[in-house]
Amino acid sequence: MEAKAIAKFVRYTPRKVNQVCTLIRGKKVEKAFETxxxxxxxxxxxxxxxxxxxxxxxxxxxxxxxxxxxxxxxxNGPIMKRMxxxxxxxxxxxxxxxxxxxxxxTDRGIVPDKRKKKTAVKPVSANxxxxxxxxxxxxxxxxKKDK
Numbered sequence: 001m002e003a004k005a006i007a008k009f010v011r012y013t014p015r016k017v018n019q020v021c022t023l024i025r026g027k028k029v030e031k032a033f034e035t036x037x038x039x040x041x042x043x044x045x046x047x048x049x050x051x052x053x054x055x056x057x058x059x060x061x062x063x064x065x066x067x068x069x070x071x072x073x074x075x076n077g078p079i080m081k082r083m084x085x086x087x088x089x090x091x092x093x094x095x096x097x098x099x100x101x102x103x104x105x106t107d108r109g110i111v112p113d114k115r116k117k118k119t120a121v122k123p124v125s126a127n128x129x130x131x132x133x134x135x136x137x138x139x140x141x142x143x144k145k146d147k
Contacts, residue, residue: 005054014099021072029067071104
C-alpha cells in the first residue's frame, strides 16, 4: 500500500530541499526520521513534516518500521519577483523561489532484518595442523627475475 503527502507553495528553494530529499530517498521511514533529526539544514524540518504526514496517510499501518520512502521529489513553484535598489538609481531583481514537495511511502519491498547469529568459534586442538598452500607471486610487469 502506498501513501502520499504533498506540500505546495513552500517558501524554500527547490535546490536546497532536493539536497535533503536525496538523503532520505529509498530509506526506511525510521532511518529517514533519524537522519533528518541530525541534519543541520533548515529544509529538514519541512521534509520531516511532510514525511510524518505521509506516514500518517498510510492509514491502517500503525507500525512505521514497516514503511519505506519510495519516492521523494521537489518541483519548482511560482517565483515571486521583487526589486532591490542597485547602484546609480537602478533596480536589481530578486527571485524568491517556492517549491512543491512530494513524498511517497510504501510497505512493499521491505525485507525484515535478518541478522546473522553469531556462532561460537571452534577451538583448534593441538593435534590439528593447518597447512597453507604456497602461492607463487610473479613480478607485476611479468618480467623474469635475474638470479
